[in-house]
Amino acid sequence: MILQVRDVVFRWPGQASPCLLIDAFSVAAGESVFLHGPSGSGKSTLLSLLAGVFLPQQGEVLLAGKRWSAMGSAARDRHRADQLGYIFQQFNLLPYLSVLDNVLLPCRFSTRRAQAARQAHGTLVASARHWLAAMGLPEASWQRPARALSVGQQQRVAAARALIGAPPVVIADEPTSALDEDRRDRFMDLLFQACGQAGSTLVFVSHDQRLAARFARQVSLPAINRAAQPQEVTEA
Numbered sequence: 001m002i003l004q005v006r007d008v009v010f011r012w013p014g015q016a017s018p019c020l021l022i023d024a025f026s027v028a029a030g031e032s033v034f035l036h037g038p039s040g041s042g043k044s045t046l047l048s049l050l051a052g053v054f055l056p057q058q059g060e061v062l063l064a065g066k067r068w069s070a071m072g073s074a075a076r077d078r079h080r081a082d083q084l085g086y087i088f089q090q091f092n093l094l095p096y097l098s099v100l101d102n103v104l105l106p107c108r109f110s111t112r113r114a115q116a117a118r119q120a121h122g123t124l125v126a127s128a129r130h131w132l133a134a135m136g137l138p139e140a141s142w143q144r145p146a147r148a149l150s151v152g153q154q155q156r157v158a159a160a161r162a163l164i165g166a167p168p169v170v171i172a173d174e175p176t177s178a179l180d181e182d183r184r185d186r187f188m189d190l191l192f193q194a195c196g197q198a199g200s201t202l203v204f205v206s207h208d209q210r211l212a213a214r215f216a217r218q219v220s221l222p223a224i225n226r227a228a229q230p231q232e233v234t235e236a
């Protein structure tokens with residue numbers, strides 16, 4: 001199992017009740033998982049725990065056999081860069097860096113990713129260019145600062161950055177929310193092709209149930225989370 005969650009309790013600071021109470025959840029290497037649940041049910045929070053961005057107050061989360069809680073913050077950063085491509089809901093691009101340099105970032109932080117990128121495309125820059133072209137980003141945009149791109153373009157830059165250097169795990173949080181239907185379908189084809197070729201595990205969060213059928217496994221977060229769910233506000 002490449003991702004493992006065991007007896008996890010996670011509470012946001014200042015909150016009286018926990019957001020996540022998960023006894024067991026795991027993902028096998030190479031599996032593709034569609035994670036769904038209502039807004040506010042804790043999907044992004046769970047992804048942050050899988051990525052070791054936050055640590056649970058109780059229990060363990062493991063990526064590639066390593067416990068996040070057993071590592072210091074520098075070791076966590078290294079392990080994350082080696083093992084994980086993460087497409088965040090808010091993209092998390094560095095706004096003043098060029099598009100190309102944003103895509104190259106994981107290779108700066110991970111020798112493993114840099115080696116894989118060189119092996120695939122000859123040089124790091126060639127690899128970054130490959131992924132930007134695959135994402136349909138016009139060459140004229142590659143030297144521009146990331147902040148100068150549209151939201152849909154930034155989303156695709158974030159995806160190129162997640163895929164460079166064939167990370168063993170790809171985590172994607174609503175990666176198609178700013179894409180039109182045509183781009184969304186091409187993006188999904190490319191994501192599955194890239195993960196298939198690299199043998200990468202894919203954990204994907206979306207509200208778009210039309211995408212669910214593409215995945216080998218669908219997981220409802222409320223079904224694995226024992227924490228009391230927030231009440232949805234309903235119109236009177």
Ligand SMILES: Nc1ncnc2c1ncn2[C@@H]1O[C@H](COP(=O)(O)OP(=O)(O)OP(=O)(O)O)[C@@H](O)[C@H]1O
Nearest residue numbers: 012013019037038039040041042043044045046230
């Ligand atoms: N940084 C934070 N500080 C405090 N509480 C937070 C923080 N981030 C999220 N939460 C709370 O945790 C709960 C779960 O939020 P989360 O973003 O994980 O849900 P989600 O299922 O991803 O929602 P959506 O589908 O709307 O993106 C919410 O009640 C939210 O208010």
